[in-house]
Each structure stands twice: as C-alpha cells, then as structure tokens.
Amino acid sequence: PVSMLNNNVLMNSDFFTGAFPADYGNAISGVFDLRMRNGNYNQHEFIGQIGFNGFEAGAEGPINKENKSSYLVNYRYSTLGVMSAMGINFGTGAAIPYYQDVTMKLSFPQTPIGNISVFALGGISSIDLLASDETDTLENLYNNRLDIYDRNRMGVIGINHTYLINNKSYTRFTLAASSLISRDKVDSLSAENGNPVDFYKQDFVQNKVTANFFYKLKLNSKNNFQTGVRLEQTIANLSDSIIQNPTDAFASLTEFDGSTYLLQPYISWQHRFNENITLNTGLHWQYLGLNGSQALEPRAGMKYQLSDKDALSFGYGLHSLMPPVSVFFTTTETSPGVWEQLNTEIGFIKAHHFVLGYDRLLNENLRIKAEVYYQSLFDVLVDADSSSFSTVNYGSLLSGFPDRLQNTGTGSNYGVELTFEQFLTHGFYFLFTTSLYHSTYVGSDGVERMTAFAGDYVVNGLVGKEFRLNRNNPDSKPKYIVVDTRLTAAGGQRYTPIDITASLEQQRTVYDWDNAYSAQFDDYFRWDGRIAFKMEGRSTSQEWAVDVQNISNKKNPFNQQLNLETGEVETTYQLGIFPVMQYRITF
Template identity: 40%
Template sequence: MNKLTVLFVLCCSFCMAQTGIIKGRILDKQSETPLPGATIELLNTESPVGVTTDMNGYYTIENVPVGRQIIRVSYIGFESITIPNVVVTTGKDAVVNVSLEEVFDQLDAVVLDTPTNKDRTINKLATVSARQFSLEEVNRFSGGRSDVGRLAANFAGVSAPDDSRNDIVIRGNSPTGLLWRLEGIPIPSPNHYSTLGTTGGPVSALNTNMLRNSDFLTSAFPAEYGNALGGVFDLGFRKGNIDNYEYTAQVGAFTGVEAMAEGPLGNKQGSFLVAARYSLVGLLGVGAGGTSATPNYSDISFNIDFGTGKFGNLSVFGILGNSDIEFLGDDIDEDDLFSAEDENAFVESGFGVIGLNHRLNIGSKSYLKTIASVSTSTNTFESDRFINKDTPQERIIRYTEADDTQSRFTFSTLFNSKLSNKITLRTGVLYENFNIESVLRDREEQPDNNNDGDPDLFTFRDTDERFGLWQPYIQGQFRLTKKLTLNAGLHAQYTNLNYQFVLEPRTALSYKIAPKHSLNFGFGIHHQQAPLPLLFLNEEINGELVQSNIELDFTRSAHYVLGYDVRIAKGWRGKVEVYYQDIDNAAVEAFPSSYSSLTEGTDFVFDNDRVSLTNDGTGYNQGLEITVEKFFSDGYYGLLTTSLFESKYEGSDGIERNTPFNNGYVFNLLAGREFAIGREKQNVLFFDTRVTFAGGRYFTPVDLEASQQAGYEVLQEDIAFSQQYDDYFRWDLKFGIKINSTKKKLSHQFYVDFQNVTNQENVFVRRYNRLTNNVDQVNQIGFFPDVGYRLQF
C-alpha cells in the first residue's frame, strides 16, 4: 500500500511538473483603466479553460501545459483579442497584459473577435512609423546580444552597420536625433561607455529581462514626444510577480553574469523586481568587442511597486551603471578599433536614473500620472601620448583630458480621459532642468605657441551651465467612423538657455479600406536642441574664451509619411511606407564650408573646432520601406525588411552632399524554428538566423600629403563624404535548447550565437596612422561566438 501511495504521488508530481501559469491584467486601451469581469480562455487544450478578472483587472490561469499556448480575451462591448504563442515554462510564470478597445457602435451583447496585432504600439496615439517589440523578440533574434538597440536594427528604416556600437540610424538621421524614454520620461543614453551628446555605446546598460513590451517610433511621433528628430525608444519596466517569488541566474559573453529576483510586496498587489549584472569578460580579464583591452562594466536595475491604495498607485524605478577600461599602448594591436599603440588611455563612465511614478485613477474613465526623477551621465577620458616611442628620447605627455557630467531633474504629469468610445484626450507637461559640467582639453591639431616643443593643451570646453526645457502638449484620438481614426495634437517647446519657443502640430490618419487592408498618413513638425558638446564650445576671441555657439536655435524637421498595411494571410502581414523629411535650421559654419551638425554622431566625440555656427544648414531624407512578417505560429517565424533611402545635406557652401548615414539600402532577413522534444514534448530545441546586407557609409577621404606634413589626420573637406565604404554583409546563426524540469518549478536555457559566421571583413574606418605614416584600413569585428545560459526558478 505504501509503495502504491509513493507511486501515485510521483505520478502526480510528474504531471504537475509539466504545467505552468499564465497571468496578467486586462485594461481598457483608451482609458487605461482595469476591466473587471473580463474573460480569458485557454484555447488549445482538450478541455478549454476560462477565468475572469478581479476588480483590479488581474487574472490567473493555473496548470497550463508547457509550450506555446493560445488565449482569447473578451469583454462585453469590446473587441476581443486572440493571442497566440504565449510561452509557458516551468521556471517562470507567463505574464500577458492585454488592452481591449471598445467597439465603435456600442452594442450590449456583441463581442467582435480579432487577432492580436503585435505590430501595433502600446501608445494608442501612435499611428504611423511605429511598432511594438517584446522581451521575447530581444532574446530570440540572433546577433542581438540581448540589446534593444541591436534589435531595432532589424526593423525597416533602421541602419546600424557598425558592430562596435549600438547607435541607431533612423531613415538617414544622425543617431543624435534619437530620444530614449523610460517609464514616460527622457533619460540620457542608457549605455556603458557613452559620452556627452551621444545616444549609443558599445554595451547596453538596459537589462532586457526587466523590460515589458515597449514601443519604437521612427517618424511623425505623437504630440507627447519632443526634442527629437530621428526616433523614439519608449521603454517601460515590467512589474514583479505579485503572487510568487521567482529567481533568474544568467551568464552571457556580452550581457555578463546576472542575478534577478522578483516577488510580492505588501498586501495591495505590490511587487518588487531587481536585477544586477557584471561583465563576464571583465571577470575573465579578456578583451572583447574589437579591442584587446579588458572592459569592465556593471549595472543594477529595479522596479518596486507599492500597490494601489486610496491615494493611487506608487512605484519607484531606476538603473545604476558604471564602466571603465584602460588602453595601454604596449598591449594594443595596430587594428584596435578604439585606441593606438603610442598612447595610454583611461576611460570611466557612469549612468543612473531614479524615478518616482504615481498614478491616480479618477473615476472609471480617467487617470492622472505624475513622474519625478533624477538622472546623471558621466564620462572621463584621459590619454597620455608617447613622444619618440622606443627611442632614447622617449617621453610621455598628457595629450587629452575630458570630464563631462550631465545631470537633470525631470518632472512629468499627464491627464488621460476617455470621453466616449470615440474620443480620448491626453494633455500634459514635461519639464527638464539640466546641469552640464564639461571640461575638454586637447593638444590635437594645436600650435606650439609656448615653444615647449609640444602642441598647446587648449581648453575647448569649460562650463558649468544650468537651463530648463519645458514641453507642454495636448493630443487626442477621434474615431470618426468605423473605418477612419484621427490622432492629432500640438506640442510646444521652450528653453531658457537662449529663450527659444516653438509650436509643433502633429496629425495622423488611419483608414481601414477593408478588414485586412488599411492606409495611414502622418505629418509632424519636430525640433531638437543642438548637440550639447557643440553648444558649449569655446572660441578664442581677442584673447578671451567665448561660447560662440550658445545662441544656436533648435534644428527643425517636417515629417511626411504614407503607409499601407495588409494582412496577407493568417499570421502574416505586409507593410509599405514612403516618407520624406525636410530639415532646416541645422548648424553650419559662418563661412563657406562643407560642415553641418547633421553629420555629427558617427563616433564617441564631436568636432571641437566648429565655432561661431549659424542656423543656415538644410537637409532631407526620403525613402521607401517594405516589411513582410510571419508572426510566430506553427513553430516558426520570419521577418523580411527592406529599406531604400537617400540622405542629403547642404553646408554653408550650398553644395548638396551625402550625409555619412546615406547607406542607400538595408536588407534584413530573419527566420527561426522551434521543435518540441522530450517524452512529454516539454522541452524546446530552437534555431534562429539573420542575414543583413547594407550599403557602406559615406566618408571624407584623408589628405595623405597634408597629414604627413602635419603629423595628424587632415581630411579633404572640400569633397566631404564623397567616397563610400564597401557594402556591409553579415550572417548570424543561433541555436539552443530550453529544458523544463519534470520535478520542480525550474527551467534551463542554453544557446550558442555564432555572429558573423562567414568572418566577413566589413570596413570600420580608413584613417591616417601617425605611426605607419599612411592611411590604414581597420575592419570591424570578425567571427565571434556568444554563448549563454539561463536558469529560472
């Protein structure tokens, strides 16, 4: 009898071990308030299971078989949604939050059943040139290094043919035109080794395991977004598990060594979520990412939700990161991407943001959301140059020193109200108070006025400046008919740095031609402040250092977009967009030259000799984008994106030139396949691959004779960006296995990501080498295997 009892218990344990949990929250998409009593059904099981949401919109489905499942969410008077490919494992609860849209003609007993639109944004007011991306996509795609910036490079309109950095070039715009937002507020570049004014870096400080589904916008943004010309990453942290404690341990070549914990907090459906990482290459003491030097970086992220009480919902979120690396000339190879053999360089950087998020529901149709945060971004760079290296006359001098700190206090408040099932209004204001402390001294290209035998150490920046930026806005969604929806708004921008004020109308139309076909149009005026490293440059005038760029106006861009969407078949969609961007007020030199601020952003630093600039520069971007996507179903997915575009600018000499970002074309093909394996089909074997073709970047050729005479690189600026690097090609291949435990709440995942499988020698740069006294070509990162392991329990 005892033996039979033991056998029965083991069998029950085995059966229970093959199940997981699906949970989440159901909201009204327009009012963003909970829908109590909504129905959630688990469809692809022998006996369909259904549950309903509680008063706060939460639901839980237990004993769900592992693997990819399908759920349907419905609520009387709302369009129901069918969601496929909910990944259920034994190691972690699957969280699926859903927003339902009220039917246009509200009939009490009618529920329309529509498939989920993964390409639709979280922000209901974003109509064109925008898409949603998920944590599952970031971790699934090969070559992505669990980096949202590199994930975006797979989308139409995005070009990123630089393996050493995750800069995002959107429709030919400089990467400096990108806006990063976290939990609704602008943040500095969330990357390790970032520098003042840049938006990318070699390694992301964003832990993708912390992210919820988020939005990526590439043009004609809604009115709540400002101070950006190129694109918006609108990110959000997910909440921790409100019912159970869960843990994750992970290791990867680029993401590093990681530990994460989450669980319930208090008795008001609060939770905590915290994760910390440290670089694996730093622990091993090896180089990575195109250098033989050892990069050290670490970060910690958290989101603490105190639950909902009578005074609303309160949460605290944040990221803290730091990084450092030492380039010692004796240990540097001649083809190092970031350093030289005749100098020692020391780099330190830091990034941090801490915010307080409060939301108060006002009735059942409105809410007030307020966020206050502080953030900082720091970078120091020191380089010592060897003079007459490896000779009896060898000596070393301080050649460059930079110390930049950008701190800001941000306050944002918005009021959202669903006036009816046809009209939703949102209004708010964003205020940012900046404090910029920046020092830059450099000997590069400087004369020897003090006759000590070395170029003078000139102070290009030395500022401690405070200024404010205000951005009020109002916008609305108007469902004019069942087929026609209008999103329109007005954004304003004012800075007290030089007392500029601008108004920016935004509008977008979506017309549903047929159930599977729709047309979209978007228009918007957008402004962005001149890059901070340019604004605070010094110019020596009559023996005094003067910030001659401080009065630069906002750069202006008008965006026009026309798009067509089609549901090709079940699980397939196609999208075509054409766009034009007209840019003016760019910063150019006061005398005829090829320079424009539109060409900045190709490196860690900005030009430091561009002073007395004026706002007379112009430019344009135009192109065609095609997307064909097979959403994950039947065990596989596919994504094909093609971008054909042109990016041009004019400096003060009035000559039209290519921008350095005018690659001309980008082609991406991604595909993946999963196979259920094991006796109970509880485990998964997966394969993913990506192929990228892109035109090479344009560059300004080196004047070799002038460089040899000067001892530093001199470019032929009269023919700026007239030559193009060879086309870019890269093939990545990833495979791995997911194992669900048969005995406990535990899952494993192991993968190998072969990046640049063919070891293609893509060009990084052609630059003057002062040691070889020649123009040398340096190639990007070759074949690199990224290996990772994840444990969830």
C-alpha cells in the first residue's frame, strides 16, 4: 500500500504505541498523530519527482509575506502501469494498482482572530484481480477462480483555528468533513465454461463530520491543565449482498442507511513535583449514540529524570475501541425469508496497558532506550457460538465476521523493545530496534491461541551516510553521494491450516479453524538499499537515485491456497528484488 500523505508534506508527528495520553481515544493499539507542515512563507518553491510512488509535483510559497501566510499543494499519480508495461512484476500478477491523490494546506498565522489553517486531502484507487485473465499467474492470490474489482475514493477537508488568549492559555478548534467510498464486485468463474457469474457486491459510503476543541492552561511553573472534547458524526450508507443458492438471487449481508455519533470528552493535568519528577494524569470518556455504549478511561504517566542523561518512565492507560460501523448492521437470515441485524448492541473493545521505560543519552547524538509492556484485552468481540474467531485478528488476510458477535473475548500482549539511535551527525545516522513479544487470545470456545500477528520478534536496522564530493572546493556547487540501507527480520506470519479433505469435498477452500493460527511461515527477511547523487545550485536542487527493494531476493510467503484441481496447497510469495529509479528536482 502507498500512503496518501507523503513525506514531502509532513512535519514532526507523534506516534504512541501504548498508554497514550487522555486527549487520544477510540484506539487500543497505538495512535499516529500526523501533522502537515506549512508552506514556505518567504519564497515560492516547486518540486517534481518520479519514482515508485508515482509522478509527483508540488508547489509552496507565500500568500502574503508580511503576515507570513502561505500555501502548500502536492499531487501524485501512480507509475505502476508504466512499470508493468516495462515488464516489472510488483507482486500482483497482471493486476495493476492505479491511484492518484492531492494534498493542500493554506496557512494564515497572523489574522486578527488567531492562527487559521485550511487543509484538504483526496485520493482514488482501483485494482482488478482477475482469475479469468489468462496472463495472470496469481489466480490464487486471494481466492480460487474469482474476478475481483475494487474501487475506493477518499476525501477530507477541514479548518483549524488556534487562539492565544494570553501568555498562559490558548484554545484550538478543528472542524473537518470526510468521505470514504468503497465499491467492490466479485464474480465467480463458472466451472463449466469459465465465464464470470455474479457472486458478491458491496457499496459502502461513509461520511463523517468531526469537531475537536481543547483548552490548555499553564496554571503556574508546576501545573498545566488541559480539557477538550471530540464529536464525530457518522452518516453511512452501507450495503453488501451475496448470491444465494439455489435461487441465484442476491441476499443482503449488511444494510444500513442512517447516522450515529461518538462523543469523547477528556481532561488532563500535569504536575511537576520538582525538576526531576513529572506526573501526568487524565480521564477520557467515550459514548456511542447508536446504542448507549460508554467507557470511562483513566490515564496516568510519570517520568523520573535520574540525571541530565537518563530517565525512567511509567505509563498506564485504559483504552477503548469502537468496532467498524458495518459490523453493527450485518444482517442474518434467522428463519426462511427473515433477515435481522443481531449486532446492534455490541460495545467497545477494551484494554489495560502498562509501560515501563528507561531512556539514556550516551552523548549529545547517541541514545539508547528500553521498554517493557503488558496489554490485557477484554470485552473483545468473539463469535456468540463456540469458535476460534476473535477481532484481535482483524486485519489479517482472513477477516470475515460471524453472524452474531458478543463482547466476551480476551487477549494479552507483552514484550520488551530496545532502541539504539544515532542522530544525524556529520551526515551519518543509524537506528536499530528490537522487539521480543508474546501475543495470545481466547475465543468463545475458551481455548488460548497465538494471534495472527504473533511472530515473536522483529528486528529493524537503518543506516545512512552522506558524502560531500567537492568538500575541498567551497566555491563550487555542493555535490553529494547519499547511501542508505535498511534491514528487517521478523518471525514468520502465522496462518490457519487448510482442511484439504473438506475443501476437496466442497470444492472451495475450507480452513481448519479448530487449529486457528497454529501454523507459521518461515522467518521474514528483507534488505533494502538506496544510493543517490545530489547536486545543489543557487536556486535549484536535483537528485538522482536508485532504490533497490529486497536486495537478497528473499521469497517471503504471502499466503496459501488450495489448488482444487491438483489437491496441493500452493504458496504465494511477496515481491522479490525490485529496483526503482527516482529523480527529483526542487526549484
């Protein structure tokens, strides 16, 4: 997948992996608070780029230099069709992903009523995975003998207002509207003649209006106070249906046309006992208007500065997550011709999260960090009947939902994370992270199992160096060679074995859910490298680069499917070695 927000429009952002502060809610695993940067308010700049992420063009500059207002706009169009025509295989067979997106921000920091910014983001994407295409060698990429047509559109526009009341307090208000449209059509291929036959169709439209307000006050040198509220109104039209045998008529799976809201007020307080000890506490509350589900979530964190170079930290949080809107309105045929929505009363998924950390600055550019954590999940959605299903595995390749759900499941995650980091110094940096963890869950059958994501370990390494070629000639245009490399090693992805006997009898892939996620692929390994040549002029900067993904050409497994003709289980692999040329010009 390619993110709609790219590095050219982002500034420093916050990433919380657990026990996050009270101002964040409706999440149990982590929060990524992305921020778009402002445009250059001193001069106009333009950028053009071509690479794996697409053809890209951007512009930024001042609207009014006196009040430092600026604009920023970026557009991107996929290049994968061009690469496919060149014979490059990027892991989807004959299917070619198409996408384009645009990002915009207007900033007015010095208006009479405060700092105002307007932002917008929009994108479309599509891909056709066609088993009927004789040139497609990945017939079993997602399922046997299916033509899958996937279309997605997303857009958001909003305004942000920050008002400085005095030198001790300020407010911020954000109002945004977003729309997500997902349309899918699936045809099965006739066993008699191979012609496509209607099988499944989906039309999901989800519109949201979000208002977010907070007030922050510095009471004195030891105490800071913040309170706020977030209101999210969801207006949805959700519909999907599947062919019902033997009538060959579409039967509804999900049907909803209406709205609901999620209310999230919070309050937090920071107290500094002295120069070394800081305490953060808070409360976050969630209320779902659809069925009255609510959750009160205490948060706490403490930092003890042992010296000017090292510190201990502790965090606790109770967190809650609203299930996807579509899950509430899944319909089930409870008796012949009678369809009912059985999940409208399900509640939030919840988790206790504990984190203990140690951070040491070895010198001004070198840091080491260690964290141990424990997460206890409860009220997890599981099958109302006895089964291995649990929403803790949502997001894996096999993510369907049973007809009736209940909040009785549990799960746990615990582990240790180590980080060793060299900040950019004299053109050199590195970042090494290691995570050792254990992840289990319990479904409605009462059996404890490994989760779909229980790989047990992840190791990441990132190293880069910039070399100036003409250092001895300061009057010439600066020229650089930049080398970066990245390595990732992880425990193999877990999967559910295929019941070969049942699959052959039913002529479709049937999984052995009694042994869910008991099997595991070989360990994952990927090594990427990038080398670039940069040349900087007085008003123009250019960069030529070669980015080679999966240098070792390691065949990492993606999934498994049963070949119904041979009775053999076949493995589909992820993308092998993939070199990409890139060119960028900024002026």
